[in-house]
Amino acid sequence: MANPKELAKKGDFITGGTFACSGCQAVYGKRLVYHALGKNTIMINTAGCMTLTTTYPFTPYKAPWVHIAIQNAAAVGTGISMGLKAQGKDKGVNIVAYAGDGASYDIGMQALSGAAHRNENIIFICYNNSSFANTGFQRTSGSQLYAYTSTTPTGRKNKFGNILPRKNLAKIMAMHDIPYATTACTSYPHDVIAKLRKAASIKGFKFIDLLCSCQPGWGVEEQMMVEAGRMMVETGIWPMYEIENKRFKLSYKPKMLNVEEAFKLQKRFRHLDSRMIKKIQNIVNNEWKSINSGRFWDSHEY
Numbered sequence: 001m002a003n004p005k006e007l008a009k010k011g012d013f014i015t016g017g018t019f020a021c022s023g024c025q026a027v028y029g030k031r032l033v034y035h036a037l038g039k040n041t042i043m044i045n046t047a048g049c050m051t052l053t054t055t056y057p058f059t060p061y062k063a064p065w066v067h068i069a070i071q072n073a074a075a076v077g078t079g080i081s082m083g084l085k086a087q088g089k090d091k092g093v094n095i096v097a098y099a100g101d102g103a104s105y106d107i108g109m110q111a112l113s114g115a116a117h118r119n120e121n122i123i124f125i126c127y128n129n130s131s132f133a134n135t136g137f138q139r140t141s142g143s144q145l146y147a148y149t150s151t152t153p154t155g156r157k158n159k160f161g162n163i164l165p166r167k168n169l170a171k172i173m174a175m176h177d178i179p180y181a182t183t184a185c186t187s188y189p190h191d192v193i194a195k196l197r198k199a200a201s202i203k204g205f206k207f208i209d210l211l212c213s214c215q216p217g218w219g220v221e222e223q224m225m226v227e228a229g230r231m232m233v234e235t236g237i238w239p240m241y242e243i244e245n246k247r248f249k250l251s252y253k254p255k256m257l258n259v260e261e262a263f264k265l266q267k268r269f270r271h272l273d274s275r276m277i278k279k280i281q282n283i284v285n286n287e288w289k290s291i292n293s294g295r296f297w298d299s300h301e302y
Helices: 004-010 025-037 049-053 073-087 101-106 109-118 169-174 189-201 215-219 222-234 274-292
Strands: 041-046 065-068 094-100 123-128 180-185 206-211 241-244 247-250
Touching (some): 025 041, 025 049, 025 189, 041 073, 065 073, 101 123, 123 189, 169 180, 169 241, 189 206
Parallel strands (some): 041 065
């Protein structure tokens, strides 16, 4: 576990005053990356929410930062890795691709899968706020079942919101035979830092699906951002685990509160009725039944 005094001595590699939303957990996740890995980190950001952290020619970063198109984080990370290796400058450098769920689960999936298949030596972090948040909170395949999004709005013609369950990207990436895949949440910073440091110690492709609560997209009060993420974990909706060389290990045992406790904090779920809540609870229960019985790789019945 990271020592708070040790982290304080490292300093901060992001200055204040970005255009990101107040309390943005994705920005906080990036701070955790720098706290864990230090200044010898090359950060790659796709177009998305993190675009709001810079306005040319100004930057809040005190370490190398690359801004690219939404779909090619893994490809650019590959290029940087190969370029440094060719120059003999790759020792002790952490190449981190930091992309949203739209840029990971969907638009960037081709480049992500390719880099994982080649086992490129980079850390790929999906900052998962469950939507294309920067362009208006459209649905992604990382969006929660029945969540309101701007492309799955609720109303007379649609009482359900998003009708498709969330894709399990961490499991999909682990099936590429990469050495390390994990899930985490910014509401548990010491867990995030520990997993980042483990990822940095492993050669090859590493994937981290990092849940980041989103104030405008989830409809959460600013002061409740950390709690919103924590409740997604404590209700079992977002399991936190590691898959190292395809071996599953639970990294946090939640309280398994009723899923409704997480939904109370998020306006994107205010349309849910008892049947929809029961459906989600059953999905969560079935997933945890597989996890607790040691059958994590089994298909889940929805």
